Amino acid sequence: MNLKLHPRAGERLADQLFHAGVEFPCGGESACGGCRIRVIEGDVPITEMMRVALTEEELAQGWRLACCANAAGAVTVEVDQWSVHVLTDEAAVPIEPREGFGAAIDLGTTTLVAQLVDLETGEVLGVETALNAQARFGADVMSRIQYELKQPGEPRAVIRRQLGEMLRRLAGGRALEEILIAGNTAMHHLFCGLSVEPLAAVPFLSPSLGEARFEAAELGWPGPAVFLACLGGFVGSDLLAGIVATRIDRHRHPHGLFDIGTNGEIVVGSREGIRCASTAAGPAFEGGRIGMGMRAGDGAIDSVHVNDGGFVCHVLGGAAPRGICGSGLVDAAAAALELSLVMPNGRLAQGAKTLPLSGSVALAQSDIRELQLAKGAMAAGLKMLGGEVRHLSLAGAFGNYIRQASARAIGLLPDDVVVEPVGNAALRGARMLLLAPHRREARLKGILALCSHVELAAEAEFQDIYAESMALRRYSLR
Amino acid sequence: MPELQKLYDAVLNGDQKTAVAVTQEALAAGVSPMELITNYMVPAMDKVGSLFECEEYFVPELLLSARAMKGSLELLRPLLAASGAEPAGRVVIGTVKGDLHDIGKNLVASMLEGAGFEVTDLGADVPAEKFIAAIEEKKANVVALSALLTVTMPAMRTTIEALKQAGVREKVKVMVGGAPVTQQFAEEIGADGYSDNASAAVGLARKLVA
CATH class of the missing domain: 1.10.1240.10 (Methionine synthase domain)
Incomplete structure (x- = not known):
C-alpha cells in the first residue's frame, strides 16, 4: 500500500510516517529494519543507519527505513509492513531453450506477481509483486464484476497499466518475446475487455473462456501477451496453470489441487479425466468478517499451540497482538477443540461468549461460525469431487502457511490423504508453459479436453454435505 | 395416549x-x-x-x-x-433469477412452515413470471425473495417491478433477505420488509400479515 506525504515545517518525515501508522518495532533505534519503506516518487536521502540495516541492493531499489527518514519535497512511499506477503516461485522446471526473454504473470484478485525469465536457461532474472490496483473497485471478484457493469472498461485500463509498469521495470528496456498470464475467470474477462455479464448470473457460462492474444502495441507492453484459457465459470487459467504445475493430467491415480481462499477452488483428477469446481468459502481465511481478523502482518497471531492447558500464541513481528490471521484462526479453533473450550458443533463451551487468546485478542462465537462456513464449503467441495483422492496439493499463500495438523483437526483437510503445499502453482505453471513453446498447445488442449466443470450449488446433495461439513470434526474421504 | x-x-x-x-x-x-x-x-x-x-x-x-x-x-x-384449516398466511418464496444459492432460502421456508404458514417454495433461479403465477394460483399474501450474490441483488428490484406491471404488487407483502441484502436496499427497491436471519424472518412475516 502506498502513502503520499508532503513535508511539513518542523516535522521529520519519520514522524509523519509514524503518525500515519507505520510502526517502529525496535522503537526507532534503526536496528531491526522492520519499518522498511520503498520510495516510489520523490527523494529520501540514505543515512548511515540505513546503510547498516539495509543491503546495497535494497538501497538501490529504493528501500529506506521509516524511523530515520527525512525528505525535502513530497514523496510517495510503499510501506512494507502494510503489504501482503506475495508468494512467488522459483522451482526448477523443464525447458525447451529458445533465444530471448519472456515473462510469466500470476494475475490474482488480491495480488500480482510478474517474473522475468531467460528463455535460453529458464532462469528467473527478476520478480515484481504488487497488490492488484483494481482493489479500489472492491476486494472480491463479485464486487469487481459489479463495478465493471457500472463503469465498463475502467478495471481493464487500471490492470493493463499496472502490469505494464511492472513489466517495464523488469525488462529494463529489453523487448520480451512473449508474456504469459494466468488468472481467474473474472480477472481474465476484466483484463481482456470481455463482457462480464455472463459471470454475474446463473449458469455463469461465458461464451468467451478461450485463450486471448494481444500485440505489444495494443497493450503498450514490452512484448506480446497471451492470457491462458479458463476452465469454466469460476475456474480460471490460474487453476489450468496449477494443473500443469502439479501434473494432474499426467497422474495415473486421482490427485487433488486445493486453493483455499475467499473463492475456494478444487480440482480432482488424473490422466483419465479432471473435475473442477469453485466454492464461495467467504473471507474468513483472509481474516475477513472475523471480529479481530487481519491479514498476516505485524501484530497478527499467526499460530496457536496448546501448552499446560492454555494457549500459546505466536505474534508476527514480535510486537503485542493486535488481531488474528487465517492460519492463526485455524490453529486457535483446533487448540480450543483440544482444550474442550469449543464443541465439535462449533458452540463455545459452558455458554461462553468469547474465547480469549492473548492480550486483548479474542474470538467471538460468531467468528467460529464464520470459520465453520468457510471450512465447510471447502471440505464439502472436496467430498463431492474427490472420493478417490490420495494426494492433495495445496496452492496459494494460505495453503503454504496453514498448519496441517490443525487443518485436519477442525475438518478442513481430510485425514486419509497426503497433503503437500506447492506454493504459487499458478505462477509456476505459467512459467512452465512459457518455457515449453512447442509442447504447450498440445498440453493445454489435452487438459481442456480432460476437464469438466461442476456447479456444486446445483447438485442436490450439496446442502446436506455442506451442513455436515460445518462440524469441527476430523473426516476421511474413504 | x-x-x-x-x-x-x-x-x-x-x-x-x-x-x-x-x-x-x-x-x-x-x-x-x-x-x-x-x-x-x-x-x-x-x-x-x-x-x-x-x-x-x-x-x-x-x-x-x-x-x-x-x-x-x-x-x-x-x-x-x-x-380446510386456515394457515397463518400463504407465502411464496424463492431465490431470484440468476442465483442458485438456496440454503438460506430453505431455512427461511422451513421456519415459516414451522410457524404455521403455508409455504410454496419455487426453488432457486426463479424468474419473475413464476412468482407472479404462483401468487395468483396460491392466493399468496406474502412473497419472500432471496439473493446471496451482490450481482443478483438487482433481480430483486426487477422482480418487484414485474409484480407491479402484472398488477399483483398490491395483493402481497414483499420481504427480502440474503447475505448482501440490507435494510436500506430493501427500502430502496420498495420491499415491505427485510430480515437478516431465518428466525427473525418469521416475526417479520407474522407482522406483515397481521
Whole structure:
C-alpha cells in the first residue's frame, strides 16, 4: 500500500510516517529494519543507519527505513509492513531453450506477481509483486464484476497499466518475446475487455473462456501477451496453470489441487479425466468478517499451540497482538477443540461468549461460525469431487502457511490423504508453459479436453454435505 | 395416549425419526393435526429460532430441526387440506433469477412452515413470471425473495417491478433477505420488509400479515 506525504515545517518525515501508522518495532533505534519503506516518487536521502540495516541492493531499489527518514519535497512511499506477503516461485522446471526473454504473470484478485525469465536457461532474472490496483473497485471478484457493469472498461485500463509498469521495470528496456498470464475467470474477462455479464448470473457460462492474444502495441507492453484459457465459470487459467504445475493430467491415480481462499477452488483428477469446481468459502481465511481478523502482518497471531492447558500464541513481528490471521484462526479453533473450550458443533463451551487468546485478542462465537462456513464449503467441495483422492496439493499463500495438523483437526483437510503445499502453482505453471513453446498447445488442449466443470450449488446433495461439513470434526474421504 | 412432548423434543433436537413416529402414533390415537402443529411444532421451531439467535444453534442444527418438522408435516398436510384449516398466511418464496444459492432460502421456508404458514417454495433461479403465477394460483399474501450474490441483488428490484406491471404488487407483502441484502436496499427497491436471519424472518412475516 502506498502513502503520499508532503513535508511539513518542523516535522521529520519519520514522524509523519509514524503518525500515519507505520510502526517502529525496535522503537526507532534503526536496528531491526522492520519499518522498511520503498520510495516510489520523490527523494529520501540514505543515512548511515540505513546503510547498516539495509543491503546495497535494497538501497538501490529504493528501500529506506521509516524511523530515520527525512525528505525535502513530497514523496510517495510503499510501506512494507502494510503489504501482503506475495508468494512467488522459483522451482526448477523443464525447458525447451529458445533465444530471448519472456515473462510469466500470476494475475490474482488480491495480488500480482510478474517474473522475468531467460528463455535460453529458464532462469528467473527478476520478480515484481504488487497488490492488484483494481482493489479500489472492491476486494472480491463479485464486487469487481459489479463495478465493471457500472463503469465498463475502467478495471481493464487500471490492470493493463499496472502490469505494464511492472513489466517495464523488469525488462529494463529489453523487448520480451512473449508474456504469459494466468488468472481467474473474472480477472481474465476484466483484463481482456470481455463482457462480464455472463459471470454475474446463473449458469455463469461465458461464451468467451478461450485463450486471448494481444500485440505489444495494443497493450503498450514490452512484448506480446497471451492470457491462458479458463476452465469454466469460476475456474480460471490460474487453476489450468496449477494443473500443469502439479501434473494432474499426467497422474495415473486421482490427485487433488486445493486453493483455499475467499473463492475456494478444487480440482480432482488424473490422466483419465479432471473435475473442477469453485466454492464461495467467504473471507474468513483472509481474516475477513472475523471480529479481530487481519491479514498476516505485524501484530497478527499467526499460530496457536496448546501448552499446560492454555494457549500459546505466536505474534508476527514480535510486537503485542493486535488481531488474528487465517492460519492463526485455524490453529486457535483446533487448540480450543483440544482444550474442550469449543464443541465439535462449533458452540463455545459452558455458554461462553468469547474465547480469549492473548492480550486483548479474542474470538467471538460468531467468528467460529464464520470459520465453520468457510471450512465447510471447502471440505464439502472436496467430498463431492474427490472420493478417490490420495494426494492433495495445496496452492496459494494460505495453503503454504496453514498448519496441517490443525487443518485436519477442525475438518478442513481430510485425514486419509497426503497433503503437500506447492506454493504459487499458478505462477509456476505459467512459467512452465512459457518455457515449453512447442509442447504447450498440445498440453493445454489435452487438459481442456480432460476437464469438466461442476456447479456444486446445483447438485442436490450439496446442502446436506455442506451442513455436515460445518462440524469441527476430523473426516476421511474413504 | 402418546407422549406429545416427545414431538416438541424431536423437532428441537432435529430427530426426524422420532418426530415422524410420534406424529403417526398421535394421529392414530385421534389427536387433531392442528393441535400437534399449534401446541408442539410451532413452539419447538420458535425455540429453535431463539437458540439460533443467541448463537447456541447454527446452520446444521437448523437444517436438522427443519427436516424433523418437515417429516411430521408431510403426514399432517393432507389432513389439514381436507379439514380446510386456515394457515397463518400463504407465502411464496424463492431465490431470484440468476442465483442458485438456496440454503438460506430453505431455512427461511422451513421456519415459516414451522410457524404455521403455508409455504410454496419455487426453488432457486426463479424468474419473475413464476412468482407472479404462483401468487395468483396460491392466493399468496406474502412473497419472500432471496439473493446471496451482490450481482443478483438487482433481480430483486426487477422482480418487484414485474409484480407491479402484472398488477399483483398490491395483493402481497414483499420481504427480502440474503447475505448482501440490507435494510436500506430493501427500502430502496420498495420491499415491505427485510430480515437478516431465518428466525427473525418469521416475526417479520407474522407482522406483515397481521
